[in-house]
Amino acid sequence: MPCRVCDSTRLEPAIDLGQQPWCNHFLRPEEVGREPFYPLRVVYCRDCSTAQLDFTVKKEIMFGDHTYLSGTTRSLGEHFGGMAREVDERFFKNLPGKSVLDIGSNDGTQLKHFQRLGYDVLGVESSKTTARIAQEAGVPTLNQFFNLEVARNLGRKFHAVNAAGVFFHLEELHSVTDGIREALRPDGVFVLQFLYMKRIVENLAFDQIYHEHLLYYNLETVAKLLARHGLALFDAYLAPIHGGSMIAFVAHQSRGLAPSDRLQALLRAEASEHSNDLATYLDFARRIQRMKAENLAWLDRAKAAGKRIYGMGAPVKGNTLLNYFKIGPQYLDCLVEKNELRRGLYSPGMHIPVVIEKELTQLPDIYYVLAWNFKKEILANNQPLLARGLEFFFPVNPKDE
Numbered sequence: 001m002p003c004r005v006c007d008s009t010r011l012e013p014a015i016d017l018g019q020q021p022w023c024n025h026f027l028r029p030e031e032v033g034r035e036p037f038y039p040l041r042v043v044y045c046r047d048c049s050t051a052q053l054d055f056t057v058k059k060e061i062m063f064g065d066h067t068y069l070s071g072t073t074r075s076l077g078e079h080f081g082g083m084a085r086e087v088d089e090r091f092f093k094n095l096p097g098k099s100v101l102d103i104g105s106n107d108g109t110q111l112k113h114f115q116r117l118g119y120d121v122l123g124v125e126s127s128k129t130t131a132r133i134a135q136e137a138g139v140p141t142l143n144q145f146f147n148l149e150v151a152r153n154l155g156r157k158f159h160a161v162n163a164a165g166v167f168f169h170l171e172e173l174h175s176v177t178d179g180i181r182e183a184l185r186p187d188g189v190f191v192l193q194f195l196y197m198k199r200i201v202e203n204l205a206f207d208q209i210y211h212e213h214l215l216y217y218n219l220e221t222v223a224k225l226l227a228r229h230g231l232a233l234f235d236a237y238l239a240p241i242h243g244g245s246m247i248a249f250v251a252h253q254s255r256g257l258a259p260s261d262r263l264q265a266l267l268r269a270e271a272s273e274h275s276n277d278l279a280t281y282l283d284f285a286r287r288i289q290r291m292k293a294e295n296l297a298w299l300d301r302a303k304a305a306g307k308r309i310y311g312m313g314a315p316v317k318g319n320t321l322l323n324y325f326k327i328g329p330q331y332l333d334c335l336v337e338k339n340e341l342r343r344g345l346y347s348p349g350m351h352i353p354v355v356i357e358k359e360l361t362q363l364p365d366i367y368y369v370l371a372w373n374f375k376k377e378i379l380a381n382n383q384p385l386l387a388r389g390l391e392f393f394f395p396v397n398p399k400d401e
């Protein structure tokens with residue numbers, strides 16, 4: 001396979017997480033043990049430095065339907081509201097007829113905030129169930145995979161284009177990026193949000209690596225991709241979402257906007273800390289192996305002491321961690337989850353049953369927190385349990401939370 005960004009064939013193995021099931025599909029009882037496994041390996045491109053998976057699970061399998069809803073957590077809801085206000089105040093305040101296109105619009109949570117600010121909105125969402133939830137909530141949504149052809153068929157251009165957390169799972173990367181340029185007005189702003197690989201490495205948050213995430217960007221690498229498609233970064237900052245997300249602002253390259261001071265500072269930090277060097281990724285892989293040994297030793301001690309342990313949250317990324325560490329029902333009795341779409345399902349690969357939080361009949365001694373990116377929210381919501389001595393163990397401890 002050539003590099004997904006620059007077509008180079010000089011790809012080096014960097015991180016091997018073994019064979020893993022597609023982690024977003026929680027299993028119905030009759031599917032347990034019948035799920036397919038695929039290689040989960042990160043390779044590094046010697047030419048453009050982009051970290052990426054060397055195997056693609058077909059997008060129809062990955063995104064035809066999924067049970068992730070962005071509206072279910074409060075801190076994400078606040079983030080979406082803040083993003084809409086920020087984009088409006090910085091770029092489009094008091095403009096008549098303003099419009100926004102959201103790619104990977106999920107249940108419409110982000111677009112509802114733009115609607116409140118007077119925007120004409122359109123979402124594009126590949127999951128049928130999720131697109132229907134958005135439509136029923138009054139958010140116009142196309143149930144399609146966005147690409148250049150879809151953008152041309154829209155027959156209109158937008159003041160703002162938003163893509164949060166989708167830019168790294170695009171099989172048709174170049175067609176999608178061309179589509180974004182096509183759909184963006186000449187004076188428009190493309191708001192790109194992505195998991196920041198530099199932060200993933202610093203946080204040891206290797207569970208952010210899964211089949212949906214085909215690409216792992218830093219600013220230097222995403223800038224190279226955008227430049228290939230006539231787009232350019234002009235500003236960026238790091239936000240504490242998903243354990244460290246980059247919010248980047250992009251315009252047509254032809255506008256020649258000067259990069260902001262904070263964008264330049266972030267790029268300088270990547271260079272001085274060797275964030276785009278192969279050696280950094282190889283060291284990351286070694287640190288993940290150590291983390292596995294330490295986590296298993298801790299769990300073994302807790303089980304030997306007779307502790308009852310539940311997983312907290314059933315996030316997609318949790319499955320990478322569970323499968324790589326080989327943590328199954330021998331350690332965790334169940335995964336406790338708020339999202340009722342996952343009632344009665346089992347985690348792929350390790351087959352841990354999901355239980356809905358409000359339907360729990362017995363509490364554990366320890367919560368092994370898979371949804372670690374909501375650390376603050378989880379600790380704040382569970383004060384009474386903490387006071388009773390229930391322990392919350394966070395396998396990943398993000399800097400930004």
Ligand SMILES: [Zn+2]
Nearest residue numbers: 003006045048
């Ligand atoms: Zn490359």
